[in-house]
Amino acid sequence: MKQIMVIAQKEVTDGTRNRWILIVTALMAGLALVLTLLGSAPTGATKISSLAVTIVSLSSLSIFFVPLIALLLSYDAVVAEEERGTLLLLLSYPVARWQVVAGKFCGHFILLSSSIILGFGIAGIVIVLSADQAVEEQAWAGFALLIGSSILLGAIFLALGLATSAFVHERGTAAGAAIGIWLLFVLIYDLGLIGLLASSAGQMLNDVMITGLLLANPTDVYRMLNLTGSAETAALSAMTGLTGSGSIPPVTLTALLCLWIVAPLTAACAMFERRRL
Amino acid sequence: MSAPYAITSHEVSKTYRSVNALDQVSMAVRSGECVALVGPNGAGKSTLFKLCLGLVPPSSGALGILGCDPQEARFSDVKRRLGFLPEQALFQGSLNAHETLRFFARLKGADETQNSGLLKRVQLSEAAERRVSTYSKGMRQRLGLAQALIGTPDLLLLDEPMSGLDPDARRNFFQIIDEEKARGAAIILSSHILTELEARTDRVAILSQGRLKAHGTIGELRKGLNLRPQIRLRADASQMRKLAKHFAGRFDQSVFMNGAAVLDCAPGAKLDLLRELMSDTLEFEGLDIIEPSLEQIFAAHTSGGGTR
Incomplete structure (x- = not known):
């Protein structure tokens, strides 16, 4: 455990020194603030709190940004060390390969989650300060769920990035694979699913099968968790009728997200273990 | 330990x-x-x-x-x-x-x-x-x-x-x-x-x-490897001509063409050659003894001739 924390600490120091955390936090905060301020304007005539609007807007945007940032952070974690020649030195120390993967994951996780908490947190503070009336407790719970699930979503793509990095032997290949992963899970999968539903083959699919297909994509699980978490957000995001996912409890969706972290991380460890140096 | x-x-x-x-x-x-x-x-x-x-x-x-x-x-x-x-x-x-x-x-x-x-x-x-x-x-x-x-x-x-x-x-x-x-x-x-x-x-x-x-x-x-040591002599043109004449038939004359002549010593002949050079009849400005270097040993072994 000590070796993992030593490596994680180095990653955090590196991420702080090269201003990675600063840039990403500023990006997150900027996005959250723009959405908060712009999203508040049309809510005056309705009964929906600005926080609920912010949750819907932020979660829709996070589906694109958080995986991208996570992949940018981790796609070359192993392969870049090998190309630089620092991997050989690291492994000459009493540290197991799986500990290297775990240490890098923990370091990147701390960096990413700090950026998400700080960035989204700033938006939360602005909402509290600018709200005419007290924000409902349920809305705060939804906001906390957004932050927590965004961290989990980021962790999934950190793990996918690490697995990619442990599998390929060139940094350029890792970058290409990372872009491919992002396109697949964030854009192509859903487009394909919509196409399938619209086609004649879609008539063969029942609700359970459609839900199953949605659960196979971590970004859809994230979307279901956030946008159907409350009646307010579900109504705003027009998600209630799509899946009937009200029957899937948030705990199950969270567990699925966790599984999506563990599986690629285990694969990353296994591939790195077999990697020829 | x-x-x-x-x-x-x-x-x-x-x-x-x-x-x-x-x-x-x-x-x-x-x-x-x-x-x-x-x-x-x-x-x-x-x-x-x-x-x-x-x-x-x-x-x-x-x-x-x-x-x-x-x-x-x-x-x-x-x-x-x-x-x-x-x-x-x-x-x-x-x-x-x-x-x-x-x-x-x-x-x-x-x-x-x-x-x-x-x-x-x-x-x-x-x-x-x-x-x-x-x-x-x-x-x-x-x-x-x-x-x-x-x-x-x-x-x-x-x-x-x-x-x-x-x-x-x-x-x-x-x-x-x-x-x-x-x-x-x-x-x-x-x-x-x-x-x-x-x-x-x-x-x-x-x-x-x-x-x-x-x-x-x-x-x-x-x-x-049985590598030979070498003796390098520095001499002016007239000294070099005398050296070439002295060693005619024993060393290739092309060795004495420049300001420095490098003589390969046969195994065990280094001291005899040194004594001969120190005799009164031969003159030169300077002398260096070059033992086979690690580079020569390395070259001999990596060029395919070496054995364990």
Whole structure:
């Protein structure tokens, strides 16, 4: 455990020194603030709190940004060390390969989650300060769920990035694979699913099968968790009728997200273990 | 030190698909001994280091590092007694030298209070607070050496440690090597700067195409090859003409064409030739005796003529 924390600490120091955390936090905060301020304007005539609007807007945007940032952070974690020649030195120390993967994951996780908490947190503070009336407790719970699930979503793509990095032997290949992963899970999968539903083959699919297909994509699980978490957000995001996912409890969706972290991380460890140096 | 031998290698081979990176290499390195590992690029030096570190398993043969097989689980503890400097000493550019050593000391479970002393030994104290990204190649190499010395290792594996070092830094490097040897550490270092290795290492191992072509002291390697010493004479034109006339029929006349003549000595004939040159009849401005260098020995072994 000590070796993992030593490596994680180095990653955090590196991420702080090269201003990675600063840039990403500023990006997150900027996005959250723009959405908060712009999203508040049309809510005056309705009964929906600005926080609920912010949750819907932020979660829709996070589906694109958080995986991208996570992949940018981790796609070359192993392969870049090998190309630089620092991997050989690291492994000459009493540290197991799986500990290297775990240490890098923990370091990147701390960096990413700090950026998400700080960035989204700033938006939360602005909402509290600018709200005419007290924000409902349920809305705060939804906001906390957004932050927590965004961290989990980021962790999934950190793990996918690490697995990619442990599998390929060139940094350029890792970058290409990372872009491919992002396109697949964030854009192509859903487009394909919509196409399938619209086609004649879609008539063969029942609700359970459609839900199953949605659960196979971590970004859809994230979307279901956030946008159907409350009646307010579900109504705003027009998600209630799509899946009937009200029957899937948030705990199950969270567990699925966790599984999506563990599986690629285990694969990353296994591939790195077999990697020829 | 518990084992008299820091490294024992018995017919160790390593094959990558169809390529023999190492072929039946047998050698041993004692504690307190410095062995130079020389060979052309691709000879198998880095593979041998990787095997010693347990990073790759041998295809066949038996390898012992500080009394332990590197493929055993307990080798992780043995790694605390190893120091390794890779061929390319690169570090996280955002960290400074102190932070770099602290990171590695923590991984090794070594005493971090020694880090300042290590930086002083490699003459990096003044640059210790600077980011490593601002270091020159030589400075990175010195930091790499400091890193290898963390935890006072019993075995030092140094891959091209003199690469990028200026003459002053090289002197300091060999001083550190002498100090490490004196305290009982075994050292195996690879280098292409053969002239400096000759005087500063106890034994030389020549690798070529994965095979150990020769292994022994410089003297032992010279004997095996029957290389001739040379006598180089510096003389002006008239002296050179007289020398050419004197040695006509015994040395090729083209040898005496320039301002310096190099005479190959037949085995056992060096002293006789020197006596002849010192006689009153011959004049010249200067004389040097050139013993077969490690470079010549290396060339003889790696050109295909060498034997184990």
